[in-house]
Amino acid sequence: MADSLTPQCTPLKHEYDTCFNAWFEGYLEPAVAASSSPEKRSEYSKQKADEFQQKCGNVWRSYRECVQNALKEKGLDALLQQAREEHPLAEPPVVTNEPSNKS
Amino acid sequence: MHFFSQSHNYEHPWSHVVIGMWRKYPNPKCSHVISVDVVDRSVDPETGIIRTERILGCKQKAPAWIVKIFGGSEDAFVREISFVDPSTQDATITSVNLSLSQFASCYEQIRYHPSSSHRTSFSQTAEIQARMALWRSAADGLEKWLVQRFEQNAQLGKLAFTDVLRTLREERQRTIS
Numbered sequence: 001m002a003d004s005l006t007p008q009c010t011p012l013k014h015e016y017d018t019c020f021n022a023w024f025e026g027y028l029e030p031a032v033a034a035s036s037s038p039e040k041r042s043e044y045s046k047q048k049a050d051e052f053q054q055k056c057g058n059v060w061r062s063y064r065e066c067v068q069n070a071l072k073e074k075g076l077d078a079l080l081q082q083a084r085e086e087h088p089l090a091e092p093p094v095v096t097n098e099p100s101n102k103s
Numbered sequence: 104m105h106f107f108s109q110s111h112n113y114e115h116p117w118s119h120v121v122i123g124m125w126r127k128y129p130n131p132k133c134s135h136v137i138s139v140d141v142v143d144r145s146v147d148p149e150t151g152i153i154r155t156e157r158i159l160g161c162k163q164k165a166p167a168w169i170v171k172i173f174g175g176s177e178d179a180f181v182r183e184i185s186f187v188d189p190s191t192q193d194a195t196i197t198s199v200n201l202s203l204s205q206f207a208s209c210y211e212q213i214r215y216h217p218s219s220s221h222r223t224s225f226s227q228t229a230e231i232q233a234r235m236a237l238w239r240s241a242a243d244g245l246e247k248w249l250v251q252r253f254e255q256n257a258q259l260g261k262l263a264f265t266d267v268l269r270t271l272r273e274e275r276q277r278t279i280s
Contacts, residue, residue, distance in 0.1 A: 002128040002139040005160050013140060020144070021125055024153075028118045031151050031189035041190055045151035052146055060144075067140050071158070076180060079201050080142070080158070083182050092152065092186035093195050095214060 006070040012063040019056040027052075105250045110226040111261055115268050117217040120225075121187055121194045123268045124215075128159075132263035135161045135256065153187045158201070163252060172241055173206050192217050207233045207245055209253060225261075229253060 004013040027048050034044035071077045113120055128136045138160035145154050159181045180201040187194045194215040199208065211229040218224040231249050233242035 003137065004140050005138040005158065009140070016141070017125070020141075021122075024125070025122055028121060028187075028189060032118065032192060035151075035190035041151055042149050045146070046148040048151070049146040049148040064142070067142060067158075070140075071142070076158070076201065079180075079204065080182065083199060083201055083204065087184075087197075087199060089184040089197055090154075092154075092188060092193070093197065093212060095191075095193055095195065095216075 004067065004070070005074065006066075009063065009066040009070055012059065012066050016056065016059045016063040019059055020052075023048075023052050023055055104230065104232040105246060107229040107231065107250065107253060107257070108227060109257060109261075110224065112218055113223045113225060113265065113268060114221065115223055115272065116221050117192050117194075117215060117223045119268060119272065120215050120223045123264065123271050124185070124194065124196075126271060127260075127264055127267055130263040130267065132259045132266070133256070135163050137162050151189050153185075155183075155185045155187075157183045157185075159183060159198075166248060169245060169248060173203055173245065178202070205234065207231070207249055209249055211253075227257065229257075 001014050001017055004010045031041075031044060031048070034040045068077070071080060115123075127133075128139050130136070136159055138158075140158045140160075141155060142158055143154075143156040146152075147154070161179045161181065162177050163179055164177065181198050182201050183196060183198040185194065185196040196211075196213040198211045198213075209229060209231045211227065213225065213227045216224050231246060231253060233246045
């Protein structure tokens with residue numbers, strides 16, 4: 001696993017990444033299957049979002065606090081704030097499906 | 104302004120590629136990426152879309168004249184926002200440089216989408232542009248260097264990710280059997 005931007009946050013980062021990866025690997029394929037209907041999709045999404053909070057919420061809070069301090073120390077927090085204002089990217093980009101060149 | 108684009112197919116199902124996305128670094132083929140941090144992540148309880156914001160730290164040796172004029176250091180940071188949508192099977196990743204952002208902008212978009220049940224299409228575009236009214240030659244030189252760096256890293260990234268996906272598949276097959 002990659003390191004964090006400061007060594008003191010690396011153990012928390014690894015713990016968080018491990019938690020997320022384990023949750024995500026169980027999440028993805030059933031999520032694709034559940035998308036067959038909007039009701040199934042929102043039921044599954046809500047259940048899994050709650051589960052993620054329960055499993056990884058605590059380590060996330062510790063890790064996030066560590067990283068936020070590290071960003072301040074490195075003088076990156078203002079830069080990040082500016083970047084977020086310039087490109088909020090709150091929604092996924094619109095994807096255009098090109099016509100396929102199937103022969 | 105320089106545009107870059109490439110596309111490629113990975114011989115893996117989409118879900119495997121998206122799981123592999125989080126395991127790409129550290130990577131010997133991409134030794135310039137030295138840190139990765141998640142600064143924000145949310146799972147939408149309605150749509151199931153996962154939005155992740157990350158900061159990647161890179162070490163890239165810039166020519167001395169660039170460091171002198173633009174006051175850069177060896178450490179370059181990139182902000183990356185990704186969306187994983189299981190209902191459309193789209194993973195989109197947008198990256199913008201944080202460092203040197205007042206001088207130049209490198210805006211990259213990547214998309215992973217199934218092209219079949221066992222194949223995933225990858226498409227990548229980037230716009231690289233020097234900002235500010237700089238001396239034209241300095242701006243052009245900076246832009247050219249960024250483009251060269253970007254093209255090289257894009258090639259390495261593709262090779263590196265191919266390795267990661269293969270290793271991950273072997274790992275997962277061993278766990279199953």
